[in-house]
Amino acid sequence: PAIQGNIQKKEFRFGPFRMDGKVWHAGGQAGSYSEDENDVLSGGWLSTCELHRPHYCISAKEIIHRPDQTFTAKHVTLRFWSVPIFYLPWLWGSTNTSNIGWIIKPGYSGKRGAYLRIGRLWQNETLGENQLYLDLMSKRGLGLGFDSEYTSESRDLKIQLYGLRDRDTPETRPGYNRRFAAEDERFRLNTYYRHELYPDLTLRLNVDYLSDIAMLEDWFKRDYRRFEQPKSFADLTYDHKYFSAGLNIRPRINEFYTAVESLPELRLNIPKIALGHSPLLYNSENSLGYYRMKWRNFDLSRRFFIPPAEYIADLHTDPSDYSSFRADTLHTFSLPLDLGSALTITPRASFRATSYSRSSRNKLSTQDLADIIAAENHDHPHNQFPVTAYDDRGGSLTRLAAEFGLEMRSKFWSDWQESQLPALQFGTWRHIVEPYLNYTFAPEPSEDRDNLYFFDSIDRLQKQHFLRLGLDQRWQTRQGDSIRNLFRWQSYLDIHFDRGEESGRYPGDWGNRWEFDPREDFGLRAVLLHDLGEGDIQRGEFGLRLGAEEDLHGSLKYIYRNDHLSRATYSMGSSLVDFTGESGYVKKYFETTDTISATVHIPINDKTAFDINAEYDLEKHRLSEHTYELSRQLHCWTMVLGVGWDNHDFQVMLMFRLTAFPKVKIDLDF
Numbered sequence: 001p002a003i004q005g006n007i008q009k010k011e012f013r014f015g016p017f018r019m020d021g022k023v024w025h026a027g028g029q030a031g032s033y034s035e036d037e038n039d040v041l042s043g044g045w046l047s048t049c050e051l052h053r054p055h056y057c058i059s060a061k062e063i064i065h066r067p068d069q070t071f072t073a074k075h076v077t078l079r080f081w082s083v084p085i086f087y088l089p090w091l092w093g094s095t096n097t098s099n100i101g102w103i104i105k106p107g108y109s110g111k112r113g114a115y116l117r118i119g120r121l122w123q124n125e126t127l128g129e130n131q132l133y134l135d136l137m138s139k140r141g142l143g144l145g146f147d148s149e150y151t152s153e154s155r156d157l158k159i160q161l162y163g164l165r166d167r168d169t170p171e172t173r174p175g176y177n178r179r180f181a182a183e184d185e186r187f188r189l190n191t192y193y194r195h196e197l198y199p200d201l202t203l204r205l206n207v208d209y210l211s212d213i214a215m216l217e218d219w220f221k222r223d224y225r226r227f228e229q230p231k232s233f234a235d236l237t238y239d240h241k242y243f244s245a246g247l248n249i250r251p252r253i254n255e256f257y258t259a260v261e262s263l264p265e266l267r268l269n270i271p272k273i274a275l276g277h278s279p280l281l282y283n284s285e286n287s288l289g290y291y292r293m294k295w296r297n298f299d300l301s302r303r304f305f306i307p308p309a310e311y312i313a314d315l316h317t318d319p320s321d322y323s324s325f326r327a328d329t330l331h332t333f334s335l336p337l338d339l340g341s342a343l344t345i346t347p348r349a350s351f352r353a354t355s356y357s358r359s360s361r362n363k364l365s366t367q368d369l370a371d372i373i374a375a376e377n378h379d380h381p382h383n384q385f386p387v388t389a390y391d392d393r394g395g396s397l398t399r400l401a402a403e404f405g406l407e408m409r410s411k412f413w414s415d416w417q418e419s420q421l422p423a424l425q426f427g428t429w430r431h432i433v434e435p436y437l438n439y440t441f442a443p444e445p446s447e448d449r450d451n452l453y454f455f456d457s458i459d460r461l462q463k464q465h466f467l468r469l470g471l472d473q474r475w476q477t478r479q480g481d482s483i484r485n486l487f488r489w490q491s492y493l494d495i496h497f498d499r500g501e502e503s504g505r506y507p508g509d510w511g512n513r514w515e516f517d518p519r520e521d522f523g524l525r526a527v528l529l530h531d532l533g534e535g536d537i538q539r540g541e542f543g544l545r546l547g548a549e550e551d552l553h554g555s556l557k558y559i560y561r562n563d564h565l566s567r568a569t570y571s572m573g574s575s576l577v578d579f580t581g582e583s584g585y586v587k588k589y590f591e592t593t594d595t596i597s598a599t600v601h602i603p604i605n606d607k608t609a610f611d612i613n614a615e616y617d618l619e620k621h622r623l624s625e626h627t628y629e630l631s632r633q634l635h636c637w638t639m640v641l642g643v644g645w646d647n648h649d650f651q652v653m654l655m656f657r658l659t660a661f662p663k664v665k666i667d668l669d670f
Helices: 215-219 221-226 366-375
Strands: 003-006 011-014 017-020 025-028 030-034 039-047 056-065 070-080 083-094 100-109 113-124 128-137 141-151 155-165 185-198 201-210 233-239 244-250 259-274 281-294 322-334 337-339 343-356 397-410 412-416 429-442 464-479 482-496 507-519 522-531 536-546 553-561 593-603 608-617 622-633 637-646 649-658 665-669
Touching: 128 155, 185 215, 215 221, 622 649
Parallel strands: 100 665
Antiparallel strands: 003 011, 011 030, 017 025, 025 039, 030 039, 039 056, 056 070, 070 083, 100 113, 113 128, 128 141, 141 155, 155 185, 185 201, 201 233, 233 244, 244 259, 259 281, 281 322, 322 343, 337 343, 343 397, 397 429, 412 429, 429 464, 464 482, 482 507, 507 522, 522 536, 536 553, 553 593, 593 608, 608 622, 622 637, 637 649, 649 665
């Protein structure tokens, strides 16, 4: 092509051209170049495909490229071969490939209808990685979103904004979704901020403001599965070598959630430290705050869901809010005694005082609280659990509590130098056995817990008298400079010396957890919790991982949970292993769960693979979720085609992703 210009000024004009780089390839009708000014291309195109006629390209009538690597383009068209697929009248961005990406996401789904998401990805020094996108949906309307994430050593900032005027708001009855009024103006505003003001002083802020109870479930399913009810808070924490102090404010900003507000709360915690030059150790936890229990604010009364013949107005009400100042202080003394090299005995004593500005004459038992939690479950509005309310006639109270205990721990190990198993990818290995026992006796506190306002487990202290026998075994091998657990088996057995309020029997739980990782391409996980008092298996989990990531691999997961009210096993002065999170003082009914899920990745050849994901509900006898995806690496694209069903909702997914820049994609994801 003809080139004209001034070599001294480094200014050039050129005719039809083609440029080939390591990743990018471009061409056009004409252009101009200046070292200090903007570069201009006319009739230009850009692609990562090096063929003479690229499989795809982005063309524009005019492209202006600036010295800071930003550009603007007019009349932009995305083409597959020579066929125009998508058009934008104007586009801006950056040729710095680490700072730019694009979203073009068309498709169709049963929930959204025909839809198109278009957006831009970019980076800057202030907000980090950013996404701005627009959703056009034939069934749901217009949605606008912005995501941002910035992370550094001293500061984190995450912003997530999304809003739409929903034309198909989910409703369980006209104008209502379960017991809440249906909202057409739907949004989410989520912001998290962490700032290390000084090396020991950290500020954390989190706001998660939602338009309605179903917003998270409908539009942010991944977050909904992680935490069904997000929290909003402000926290300032000072961490010192000998203590930690904090100020926390937690309001409830979504009235359709239940939350314990702290307005505010002051904390002062002292980790285990030696008292002078003595072997006696001391630690303490202290808090002072104004707490308010805020139950969900429903728009529909329970009488709309319970048959009239069975509805009792005094029992089938909604929970009432309550509040109180509370000051709590806990002090624990322990004396570890080493008897030789194999046995450590640690007697301990804990003392706690908790003051309340208000209390109730009316008593609420553990059963009453479990009934309240079940009654306000918005997913089961037809339930008939009774609701009992606190009153405010108990006046101020101070509760005194104590706990005394003894721990014994030992550790034995044996090295197996001659037992080498190359098939399991390890040579010499070590077997470690750590048996322990934990005896705990906590006499009945000075005040009946049923008269104290319930905010958290601090308010539900009761008499505890049990012995926990435990065993922690590990089989380890060394790989390079690191140590890897081949097999770990943790087990404990609780023996109570009084009858449990929940089961009425002496025996407690027998818990086991197994972790088996003999090879990089094989692993097992299992948890089993057996209630010896009830004689039932209350919780069971099993997980299998098989195959290397680049080869044929899959996973299998089974979860079982029985319908039960678990027994509390609690200690103020020591840590207790809890495999399932069900042995604390906060009680609720655990519904029956019986599901099995599996994933399989099948590489067909070097460029093609097939993936299967499925979940079967054994309780309801149905395949609740299953998806099937075929991926194929093309010349300059990776294509993924998938179909699936989510609780009878049919989905189709088609995605094209650039092999050179995976952030640049066309994604049909329903």
